[in-house]
Amino acid sequence: MQKNFLPKKQLLALTIASLFANGAVLAQAAPALDSPGATVVVTGTRVANRTALDTTAAVDIISAEMLKNAGTTEINQALSIALPSLNFPRPALTDGTDTIRPATLRGMAPDQTLVLVNSKRRHSSALVNLNGSIGRGSAAVDLNTIPSAIVKNIEVLRDGAAAQYGSDAIAGVINLRLRTDRSGGEGSVIYGARKTEYDLKNNVVPAGGTWSGPTSRKRTDGQTATVSAWKGLPLGESGYLTLAAEYKDAARTERSGFDMRQQYPNVTGGGFDPREKTINRFNAWYGDPELTQSTLFVNAGNTLAGGVKLYGWTSYQKREARSAGYFRRAQDMRNVTSIYPDGFLPIIAPTVDDFSATGGVTWTLGDWDMDASLGYGKNKMQFEIQNTLNRSIGAASKTAFDAGGFSYDQTVLNLTGVRSVALDGLASPLNVAIGTEARREGYKLFAGEPDSYRYGGEIIAPATPTSAAVPAAPGAQVFPGFRPANATDNSRSAIGVFADLEANVTRQFLASVAVRAERYSDFGSSLAGKLAGRYDFSKQFALRGSLQNGFRAPSPQQQNFTSTSTNFIAGVPFEITTFKPTDKVAVALGAQPLKAEKSVNASLGAVLRFDPVSVTVDAYRIDVKDRIVLSENLTSASVRNYIASQGFVGIGGGRFFINGVSTKNQGVDVVVSWPLNAGTAGKFDFTVAGNLNRTEVTKVPTTSQLAALSPAPVLFDRVNVLTLERGQPKNKLNASMNWKLGQLGGTLRATRYGEALSPGVTPAFDATLGARTVVDLEARYAVTSKLNLAFGADNLFDTYPDTLPPALNTTNNTPFSTFTPFGFSGRFIYGRASYSF
Structure with missing residues (x-):
């Protein structure tokens, strides 16, 4: 375990500030902007007209055309097939995470990537991921609340940028730039379905069983219809009003195994119930959720007299989803046979409401270009639990419950000024940007109806003559409702100031420096700095790099976040809680108020241009200290006894968020781009991109209170350690070809996902997920200049991950791991019709 961490953030930031004060600034050169294919970017730099290949750090640009041709309207999915360092696993049986699925950049946590819209901070989702999936413990931005039709392009900065943009920008920044069209528009209809067959060779035959299941299964499901449109309208003489709308209706996919467990109690006199032969044994929903969502997005701007420009955008989305928990068999003690004689599958049905509105103004104040904006965003998630029951109420139980939910809102005020200053000795004017940002964040958790969480007094009869009766578990099966005691309504505020400087020291050497200080009302202050430079040895070759905290x-x-459920241990009720870190019980176990995660980033890269081919290679290292993680479930007898000794009666343990994990993340990104005009054979765009990544956990959290117990519980066990280290593919390779000839066009894309691990509680339960290659193909035809048709297949060859061995799939309901980096839904065949107007 590594003991010597990199220098503290305050030391690094002050050192950078000192270098700036003394004029010892590194710099980045700016090659000619009229090079073929040069695309201006605004992310990672505040200098106007900087192009993607001219920056001090790697910036990827995903165009609206690429999003359109991706075969999906999910932005996260489109990014995952375009960027080798971005992964988008699709977990199942993970409660709310089935509905709001996070993505990761460079193997980091989902909430360690900052998301911007038009360079303004986007609000995150209210959901914090609690289950055993990638991103456990994170609350990330839901990119799928933004319709792809409103997006002009997406810029992805693959470099830390906390000194430039503030909290969360440890792994990088995703900036969605919106359309600003005054005319034109396009409507499209996409329809597709999964047409697939998957392997079931690992079926489990129970002791005494006489039946056997199939070795493979064919499915046609996941039917998805998406209707979207955007339209540009003039606003005054120079303004724009761009509207986009999208409606999506997606059926669930189901990739369960053949459940060979005994479903019913033995009949009188012994032997199997005859229904064992006829019941549907594909009884799980294991796959993508059922979903309907409607989205509206409006972007507007206008120039007034004197060069003053007004701008703003607003969005709203309503999403209704349904996914499942684990199947309860007819003979399960959690079932009430008078309600569900054949068992039941609990359904988690969240409704998500997402709203945002941002308005701003730009103007000139002397030599300064000023920008002021005010933005608000809110995400609310409310749960209904369907097809279920509260076992403790018995036969009188309802079968659907309002389980409560939570919401998150954010208000952001920005003021920025940018100007250039001519200084002797520099090869270009010094670009100076200064500004301030004030932010208020709120979080509210509200309770469900009483029947969703209360204990109704039912006692479960003994299973055998020698066993004892036990109280039934209270609350809605699979997702007990939030209790009034869990309800919370909290807010915090933060204010920050920053300075950002960039200039050519010489014609070849360009440098930038940024310093940012922020103060939060709940945990204190943070100081970040960034030093970046680039040296162009020639028009064909440049080196670039950065160092920052x-x-x-x-x-x-x-x-x-907090939630409580009642567990009966030896007939005694105990409250099992996800505690706030400041809760008295959590404090007794060693919890402390959360503080900021701290990172040190270093990168070194090269840019090579052999017109028209371009190559970028960027190596990076990200060291993070005090990562916030969700602890293990602390429910052992030693924990219960210790809690009781501290005066807390009836508390059976729980879990809480805690700082204390340190990680070292190292890797390299390579991107090769080659546009080719082959004359009568058409125009081609070839791209090959790859990522190698390795994460090492160098420290795990401990508390003196828990360490003194015997046996001492583990706060962060091997499953969570290995999830961070090996839960994502150690390498990923994307290769794509776009082709256009007259009215014809097409895209061929192959993505190779390297080996990953689905970790177990011991090495014997680890499952290695071998490398897989997923191929996508789309063919396009322009019927007229306005009407275009496309047909394609994602996962053309119906590639699936390795199936889990029987020891990890004892119910046979979950044949695939949720750690699979490309999901497990199989081939998706679709058609698209687009009409421009």
Whole structure:
């Protein structure tokens, strides 16, 4: 375990500030902007007209055309097939995470990537991921609340940028730039379905069983219809009003195994119930959720007299989803046979409401270009639990419950000024940007109806003559409702100031420096700095690099989420709780108020241009200290006894968020781009991109209170350690070809996902997920200049991950791991019709 961590953030930031004060600034050169294919970017730099290949750090640009041709309207999915360092696993049986699925950049946590819209901070989702999936403990931005039709392009900065943009920008920044069209528009209809066959060779035959299941299964499901449109309208003489709308209706996919467990109690006199032969044994929903969502997005701007420009955008999305928990068999003690004689599958049905509105103004104040904006965003998630029951109420139980939910809101005020200053000795004017940002964040958790959480007094009869009766578990099966005691309504505020400087020291050497200080009302202050430079040895070759420290503030979701369920242990009721870190019980176990995660980032890269081919290679290292994680479930007898000794009666343990994990993340990104005009054979765009990544956990959290117990419980066990280290593919390779000839066009894309691990509680339960290659193909035809048709297949060859061995799939309901980096839904065949107007 590594003991010597990199220098503290305050030391690094002050050192950078000192270098700036003395004029010892590194710099980045700016090659000619009229090079073929040069695309201006605004992310990672505040200098106007900087192009993607001219920056001090790697910036990827995903165009609206690429999003359109991706075969999906999910932005996260489109990014995952375009960027080798971005992964988008699709977990199942993970409660709310089935509905709001996070993505990761460079193997980091989902909430360690900052998301911007038009360079303004986007609000995160209210959901904090609690289950055993990638991103456990994180509350990330839901990119799928933004319709792809409103997006002009997406810029992805693959470099830390906390000194430039503030909290969360440890792994990088995703900036969605919106359309600003005054005319034109397009409507499209996409329809597709999964047409697939998957392997079931690992079926489990129970002791005494006489039946056997199939070795493979064919499915046609996941039917998805998406209707979207955007339209540009003039606003005054120079303004624009761009509208986009999208409606999506997606059926669930189901990739369960053949459940060979005994479903019913033995009949009188012994032997199997005859229904064992006829019941449907594909009884799980294991796959993508059922979903309907409607989205509206409006972007507007206008120039007034004197060069003053007004801008703003607003969005709203309503999403209704349904996914499942684990199947309860007819003979399960949690079932009430008078309600469900054949068992039941509990359904988790969240409704998500997402709203945002941002308005701003730009103007000139002397030599300064000023920008002021005010933005608000809110995400609310409310749960209904269907097809279920509260076992403790018995036969009188309802079968659907309002389980409560939570919401997160954010208000951001920005003021920025940018100007250029001519200084002797520099090869270009010094670009100076200064500004301030004030932010308020709120988090609210509200309770469900009483029947969703209460204990109704039912006692379960003894299973055998020698066993004892036990109280039934209270609450809605699979998702007990939030209790009034869990309800919370908290807010915090933060204010920050920053300075950002960039200039050519010589014609070949360009440098930038940024310093940012922020103060939060709940945990204190943070200081971040960044030093970046680039040297162009020639028009064909440049080196670039950066050194910086960063931070990620603990989210209100991590600080305030709490839930409680009652477990009966030896007939005695105990409250099992996800505690706030400031709760008295959590403090007794060693919890402390959360503080910011701290990072040190270093990168070194090269840019090579052999017109028209371009190659970028960027190596990076990200060291993070005090990562915030969700502890293990602390429910052992030693924990219960210790809690009781501290005066807390009836508390059976729980879990809480805690700082204390340190990680070292190292890797390299390579991107090769080659546009080719082959004359009568058409125009081609070839791209090959790859990522190698390795994460090492160098420290895990401990508390003196728990360490003194015997046996001492583990706060962060091997499953969670290995999830961070090996839960994502150690390498990923994307290769794509776009082709156009007259009215014809097409895209061929192959993505190779390297080996990953689905970790177990011991090495014997680890499952290695071998490398897989997923191929996508789309063919396009322009019927007229306005009407275009496309047909394609994602996962053309119906590639699936390795199936889990029987020891890890004892119910046969979950044949695939949720750690699979490309999901497990199989081939998706679709058609698209687009009409421009």
